[in-house]
Amino acid sequence: MLNTFVAVLRRDLLLAWRGRADVLVTLAFFVIVVCLFPFGVGAEPNQLRAIAPGVLWVAVLLSCLLSMHRLFAQDHADGTLEQLLLSSEPAVVWVGAKVLAFWLSTGLPVVVVAPGLALLLDLEQGALPVLVVSLLLGTPILALLGAVGAALTLGVRGGGMLLALLVLPLFVPVLIFGAGAVEAELSGTGAVAHLLLLGGGCAGALALAPWACAASLRISME
């Protein structure tokens, strides 16, 4: 079981490495979305500082959504997914490995870049660790929930927009607690409660989403 997990994880990471241009596009999208806001709302530092947590989190959410459809599309196209579903290994194992590989290759780079962008928006440096921790706890939830949506919309026409419609409402709690953590840190009330709730959400998503995702894949591939 662990062997399958590691094998799928390594394979997907290798594929992600070979197609690293895709990851770079996601990152560039993230950077550009954040950089658009000063043009839209004005470059007044006070204002930027006030909206920075929300802007960063919304940009993370959108860039995650943008890359989500890639999660199963390739394997669906070349028949790998069918083979995996036919194999005797429990689907939860390799689904978990795929989501983890997806998060490592698209979620993690975004988390790494985010503090740099936070400086562009003049976010206080004291809040940067909280931002990073909130992203580290929140982006896995996005990946896990998005995986369910990606599995359900696999091969459906207009799948990208549909995926957005399906998962964005579900992302709202993550956005609230993620951006809320940074804001709470800035306002001095402490971000612990927010981060604990995000952690709880992450644990819950880890426990439930792989099963839901495996079941959804089975539904889509029948």
Next chain:
Amino acid sequence: MQWDSLSAFWDMGGAAAFVWGSYGVTFALVALEFFLVRRRRLDTVRRLLRWRRAVGKEKKERAA
């Protein structure tokens, strides 16, 4: 009875637009939904009847 006259009733204490706007849109939507459901039913029956006759004819032709 709360209303002195019909015009007082329609005026709703000055909030006519809000109250009647709410009720009007609600009942318009209900009527629309009712109409759509009815039309869907008629459409389905008509389409399936046509489909059934086409299939029946095909079968007969194949048998002949």
Next chain:
Amino acid sequence: MTAAERAPRASLFRFAAPQTFYPLAGRLAPWFAAAALVLTLAGMWLGFFVAPTDATQGEVYRVIFIHVPAAWMSMFIYLVMAFWSAVGLVMNTRLSFVMSQALAPTGAMFCFVALWTGALWGRPTWGAYWVWDARLTSQLLLLFLYLGFIALTRAIEDPRRADRAGAMIALVGAVNVPIIYFSVKWWNTLHQGASVSLTKAPSMASTMLAGMLVMAFAAWAYTLAVTLWRVRPMILERERHTEWVGAVLEAEGARAGGGR
């Protein structure tokens, strides 16, 4: 279906078979529609002629007689949808999927009505059509969940896959609804404080409550009627290869005047 064929005496499961449910739905729906009409008239009469003017809000509060029942109904319908989805996934009964898909448009309609009336009620009472209040915001997100469900089931062409995918997203949504509500509430208390108090007057006149409850029952009856009516053509569509649908279609065609 097969279960019903095997055990026709298990009376409750008998109606899980499409060919018994189809005529039953046709017979019941008009009664529910009539009940909805009568209850609506009674509720409106209570609401407009019996319930007194509200001491603080004046006459505007009369929106409550559709706003609250619509909001209740939109939440309740989502739960019922999730319930039928779970039944369908576990017991593999096709009729349950049809039920949940037939409920969705009505649920979305009530959701929109709740938002619309909320906005029109909000303008004179809080001075704004929209405030990012916890209840309004979660209602809005519920509307998005409905739209997602409807869009997904319509976008997938294979009915079997559409059924199951829709059921899955309905269940995922149902698990998330409490989380969404809780998080929105938390967010709301942090951002707005108690500046906008939405708590209803503690002493609601009993006639107001009566009017609201009667309207809620009207919404129930309406939902049942429309859902049953919507289920019927869906059943015909899915069972079109069977004998009994053929007979139903011929009868309908004859009734529609020879039919073409």
